[in-house]
Amino acid sequence: xxxxVAAMFTLSMILAAVLVGGLIPQGLPSEVYxxxxxxxxxxxxxxxxxxxxxxxxxxxxxxxxxxxxxAVCTGKRVLMLRGNSKLWAAGxxxxxxxxxxxxxxTAVSLWWGKSLMVEVPEGKTTELTKQGVxxxxxxxxxxxxxxxxxxxxxxYRSDVTxxxxxxxxxxxxxxxxxxxEHEGAKLFQMSYGWLLEGSVRQLPDGKAEPFSxxxxxxxxxxxxxxxxxxxxxxxxxxxxxxxxEAAFLLLTESGDRQAAVVAQGTSEAAGELEIRFDxxxxxxxxxxxQDPGIAGIxxxxxxxxFGLMIRYAPLGGKKDL
Amino acid sequence: xxxxxxxxxxxxxxxxxxxxxVFSLRNWLGSNRLIAAGVLLAGVAFVLHTGxxxxxxxxxxRLPFSNLYEFxxxxxxxxxxxxxxxxxxxxxxxxxxxxxxxxxxLVGIAAMMPRDIRPLMPAxxxxxxxxxxxxxxxxxxxxxxxxxxxxVMLTRSEERDESSEAxxxxxxxxxxELAELERYVHGLIVFGFFFLSVLMLTxxxxxxETWGRWWGWDPKEIWALVTWLIYLVYLHGRRRFGWxxxxxxWFSAVGFFAVxxxxxxxxxxxxxxxxxx
Numbered sequence: 001x002x003x004x005v006a007a008m009f010t011l012s013m014i015l016a017a018v019l020v021g022g023l024i025p026q027g028l029p030s031e032v033y034x035x036x037x038x039x040x041x042x043x044x045x046x047x048x049x050x051x052x053x054x055x056x057x058x059x060x061x062x063x064x065x066x067x068x069x070x071a072v073c074t075g076k077r078v079l080m081l082r083g084n085s086k087l088w089a090a091g092x093x094x095x096x097x098x099x100x101x102x103x104x105x106t107a108v109s110l111w112w113g114k115s116l117m118v119e120v121p122e123g124k125t126t127e128l129t130k131q132g133v134x135x136x137x138x139x140x141x142x143x144x145x146x147x148x149x150x151x152x153x154x155x156y157r158s159d160v161t162x163x164x165x166x167x168x169x170x171x172x173x174x175x176x177x178x179x180x181e182h183e184g185a186k187l188f189q190m191s192y193g194w195l196l197e198g199s200v201r202q203l204p205d206g207k208a209e210p211f212s213x214x215x216x217x218x219x220x221x222x223x224x225x226x227x228x229x230x231x232x233x234x235x236x237x238x239x240x241x242x243x244x245e246a247a248f249l250l251l252t253e254s255g256d257r258q259a260a261v262v263a264q265g266t267s268e269a270a271g272e273l274e275i276r277f278d279x280x281x282x283x284x285x286x287x288x289x290q291d292p293g294i295a296g297i298x299x300x301x302x303x304x305x306f307g308l309m310i311r312y313a314p315l316g317g318k319k320d321l
Numbered sequence: 322x323x324x325x326x327x328x329x330x331x332x333x334x335x336x337x338x339x340x341x342x343v344f345s346l347r348n349w350l351g352s353n354r355l356i357a358a359g360v361l362l363a364g365v366a367f368v369l370h371t372g373x374x375x376x377x378x379x380x381x382x383r384l385p386f387s388n389l390y391e392f393x394x395x396x397x398x399x400x401x402x403x404x405x406x407x408x409x410x411x412x413x414x415x416x417x418x419x420x421x422x423x424x425x426x427l428v429g430i431a432a433m434m435p436r437d438i439r440p441l442m443p444a445x446x447x448x449x450x451x452x453x454x455x456x457x458x459x460x461x462x463x464x465x466x467x468x469x470x471x472x473v474m475l476t477r478s479e480e481r482d483e484s485s486e487a488x489x490x491x492x493x494x495x496x497x498e499l500a501e502l503e504r505y506v507h508g509l510i511v512f513g514f515f516f517l518s519v520l521m522l523t524x525x526x527x528x529x530e531t532w533g534r535w536w537g538w539d540p541k542e543i544w545a546l547v548t549w550l551i552y553l554v555y556l557h558g559r560r561r562f563g564w565x566x567x568x569x570x571w572f573s574a575v576g577f578f579a580v581x582x583x584x585x586x587x588x589x590x591x592x593x594x595x596x597x598x
Contacts, residue, residue: 004557004562007557008557008558008561008562011550011553011554012554014550015547015550015551015554018547018550021538021543022540022543022547025540025591026538054538115533147440150440152439152440152442153442153443154440154441154443154446155443155446156443175443176443176444176446177443177444177446177530178530179530179533186533188531188532188533287532287533294535297525297535298522298525298526298529298535301522301525302522304518305515305518305519305522308514308518309515312511312515315508315511
């Protein structure tokens with residue numbers, strides 16, 4: 001009985017913690033909390049880690065506690081099963097074993113699983129092997145499919161080639177909802193967009209430094225390392241142009257602002273910088289994931305579901321268990 | 322907006338309101354003829370409701386499962402269906418005013434949402450959409466009916482009307498003992514809990530395929546987990562601590578509150594990946 005009380009206590013604590021995360025928005029910058037909850041309350045909240053509660057030590061500890069209690073409970077259930085031949089009791093055991101498999105696999109996944117996001121420009125290769133992935137990846141072509149007669153995206157796709165030491169080992173396509181798996185690494189189609197490519201030169205006689213930046217992104221340039229934002233004018237997806245223009249916004253340390261609109265293949269001065277805009281290039285946002293826990297997670301949950309079904313099957317015959 | 326849909330929606334709502342009024346009047350006047358009238362109105366409303374969903378499905382060329390308007394309508398429909406099954410099987414028509422009010426409320430809420438049919442975004446174009454949403458509909462419908470019966474448990478007076486007319490109407494209008502109601506609430510929660518689990522598993526598999534993460538602490542996910550944990554505590558408490566009566570009724574009511582918050586609160590207050598308004 002003490003075991004049950006303890007497990008119920010843990011479950012209630014987990015419920016409370018999950019609820020806190022459901023009421024306080026998670027993972028926002030600290031200023032947002034100060035703005036919303038006031039200085040004092042926000043500091044307390046940040047100190048306790050309530051802005052990212054599911055990654056606090058306390059939450060992990062609760063999970064661990066649940067795992068231990070579940071293991072003991074399940075062990076007891078298995079022992080009790082020997083004197084009880086009822087099917088629903090076996091269902092209950094199956095259900096808890098499944099949850100155990102699930103929790104252990106989740107721990108494996110948290111510990112050994114890893115994932116990274118890459119933005120691969122069309123025609124380029126990213127060296128994933130440097131990050132511990134068993135292959136490099138080249139984006140051969142990126143395609144967007146629209147619903148007929150509209151600008152609503154129906155599907156998008158990356159045609160890629162997997163490489164090992166510059167040797168092609170596999171060609172395949174990755175779509176939303178249709179990832180590619182190879183040698184334990186899985187590739188997901190996450191996003192897409194445009195890169196701006198060009199170079200920046202400090203006036204009057206600096207050397208040109210090339211840049212390649214996501215549309216709307218910031219980079220630093222010049223001797224003062226000023227912040228520069230690059231934005232494509234218009235939407236190249238909806239209105240492709242043979243000669244696109246890009247706007248550059250320059251922010252100096254002293255708070256000075258300069259802007260320049262640069263046509264493709266030309267350069268313009270912005271403050272003490274000369275910005276050259278060469279071209280835009282399509283990129284595909286991919287996630288690369290290696291997770292040894294994932295099979296166990298889904299196997300455990302599926303097993304639990306079967307157990308749950310068997311456990312409560314007699315209710316269909318109106319018995320109250 | 323498409324006219325037929327607005328008219329059909331309005332007539333569904335009006336006929337449901339009629340059903341609520343007639344069933345409520347039955348409690349005031351005690352006339353058994355009103356029960357028949359109420360059943361008729363609820364039946365007509367349900368048929369119109371079914372027609373609305375079918376028409377919507379044909380207009381969109383898919384199951385009406387892909388935004389909050391469609392989901393709320395299907396949820397209301399499933400609540401009616403599950404309640405009708407229970408009301409007939411276990412003779413619980415006396416709780417019809419409450420169940421019908423809830424359905425009417427849901428249809429009313431749906432009527433205030435945007436109804437335009439938009440093409441599915443790439444992430445939603447998956448075979449998992451149907452099973453994910455269908456299990457959600459079954460779970461939510463069962464929880465809704467369990468909450469209705471729980472509210473009946475919480476508000477019913479102890480003295481019972483002992484009029485012993487034995488005609489069919491009185492038989493169907495009777496209010497069962499608390500312990501009997503509690504058993505129905507339990508059965509409904511078990512049913513709902515199973516499908517809530519299916520909902521979360523299919524969602525996890527789908528999310529893993531689409532976004533490469535089976536769980537991401539998205540507000541909708543958090544609140545689905547809150548709901549799941551509330552009912553989990555209930556199931557263990559009832560089984561192991563012998564919780565009965567009012568305690569379990571409160572769990573059912575609070576659990577359903579979490580369901581409603583997951584559906585509407587999260588969508589409008591805590592937007593995340595699931596905010597398919």
